[in-house]
Amino acid sequence: MLADTAEKIKRMEIRGAGRIARAAVNALEEYSSTLSARTLPEYLEKMNDAASLLAATRPTAVSLPNAIRSVMSALRLSYNGVEEAKAGFRERCQSFVTGSEQAVQRIAEIGSRHIRDGDVLLTHCNSEAALACIIEAKKAGKEISVFATEVRPRNQGHLTIKTLDRAGIPTSFIVDSAARYFMNEVDLVIVGADAVTVNGAVVNKIGTSQIALAASEARTRVMVAAETYKFAPKTILGEYIEIEERDPEEILPPAMIADLPNVRIRNPVFDVTPAHYVDLIVTEAGAIPPQMAYIIIRDILGWEIGEYSGALFSSNNEG
Numbered sequence: 001m002l003a004d005t006a007e008k009i010k011r012m013e014i015r016g017a018g019r020i021a022r023a024a025v026n027a028l029e030e031y032s033s034t035l036s037a038r039t040l041p042e043y044l045e046k047m048n049d050a051a052s053l054l055a056a057t058r059p060t061a062v063s064l065p066n067a068i069r070s071v072m073s074a075l076r077l078s079y080n081g082v083e084e085a086k087a088g089f090r091e092r093c094q095s096f097v098t099g100s101e102q103a104v105q106r107i108a109e110i111g112s113r114h115i116r117d118g119d120v121l122l123t124h125c126n127s128e129a130a131l132a133c134i135i136e137a138k139k140a141g142k143e144i145s146v147f148a149t150e151v152r153p154r155n156q157g158h159l160t161i162k163t164l165d166r167a168g169i170p171t172s173f174i175v176d177s178a179a180r181y182f183m184n185e186v187d188l189v190i191v192g193a194d195a196v197t198v199n200g201a202v203v204n205k206i207g208t209s210q211i212a213l214a215a216s217e218a219r220t221r222v223m224v225a226a227e228t229y230k231f232a233p234k235t236i237l238g239e240y241i242e243i244e245e246r247d248p249e250e251i252l253p254p255a256m257i258a259d260l261p262n263v264r265i266r267n268p269v270f271d272v273t274p275a276h277y278v279d280l281i282v283t284e285a286g287a288i289p290p291q292m293a294y295i296i297i298r299d300i301l302g303w304e305i306g307e308y309s310g311a312l313f314s315s316n317n318e319g
């Protein structure tokens with residue numbers, strides 16, 4: 001299951017920043033429970049290797065290393081043997097998954113309060129957290145409608161319109177490049193996030209920053225729905241978030257690519273929206289202006305400037 005989950009995350013059969021975090025944690029829990037190791041150091045070493053394998057699958061979504069770091073920090077050499085370590089790890093994994101699901105529900109409750117009766121919304125890509133806010137607003141009886149973008153090249157917009165349709169929310173499906181054309185009709189843009197940096201910049205599906213730019217021009221508000229484990233501790237040291245660039249064949253068929261020797265196809269899958277284009281980030285801990293991102297990294301994730309070790313996980317292995 002471990003290698004299978006890693007492959008599925010890489011191929012985007014499992015996708016969405018929250019979902020990949022939960023899938024990685026579930027895979028680690030399953031791997032741990034079936035792992036045969038005679039000694040605690042042997043168990044910890046194998047677990048570290050498994051964690052590294054999963055963490056390397058997608059470079060941008062910070063939810064993945066944050067989730068892995070969170071559960072791996074339950075592993076310590078001070079356990080009384082492998083079975084005790086496994087039990088501690090299982091408990092931490094289960095509480096991470098439950099906490100992650102509860103975070104989405106809390107974001108929905110908080111985020112939906114920022115959606116007014118009669119609002120026209122626009123969403124981009126397929127974000128569980130952003131959609132939860134929209135669906136919660138509908139459940140609260142608000143008359144809303146949504147513009148949903150196509151999201152080339154992987155068409156995550158198809159998933160979004162299915163969800164909105166099933167929730168009975170009137171939806172207009174548009175190509176990505178039509179976002180500015182319709183922006184004057186939109187009251188609120190709601191998107192998710194793959195990462196939030198210490199200066200409040202939001203890393204999300206490619207095209208988000210263009211939409212935010214169009215929203216700024218039209219004086220349309222932009223709200224981001226993001227669990228706190230999508231905030232990136234390493235950015236407190238000025239490290240950048242790596243932007244994943246995927247296979248050109250997601251954009252054009254191989255035969256066509258082969259026929260265009262002078263054309264280089266670029267396929268970055270995320271972009272960065274600066275903080276001043278974002279009005280609000282809704283987390284399970286509350287709705288904050290993006291400029292408060294450091295507070296989340298310090299007070300919720302527990303990282304202070306100067307303390308980030310750069311280690312992905314296992315900082316407690318000696319403890």
Ligand code: RI2
Nearest residue numbers: 015016017018127128129192193205
């Ligand atoms: P939730 C997705 O990435 C999208 O960029 C989406 O906005 C973000 O993750 C957050 O999604 P991809 O996996 O965690 O489609 O809110 O590349 O579901």
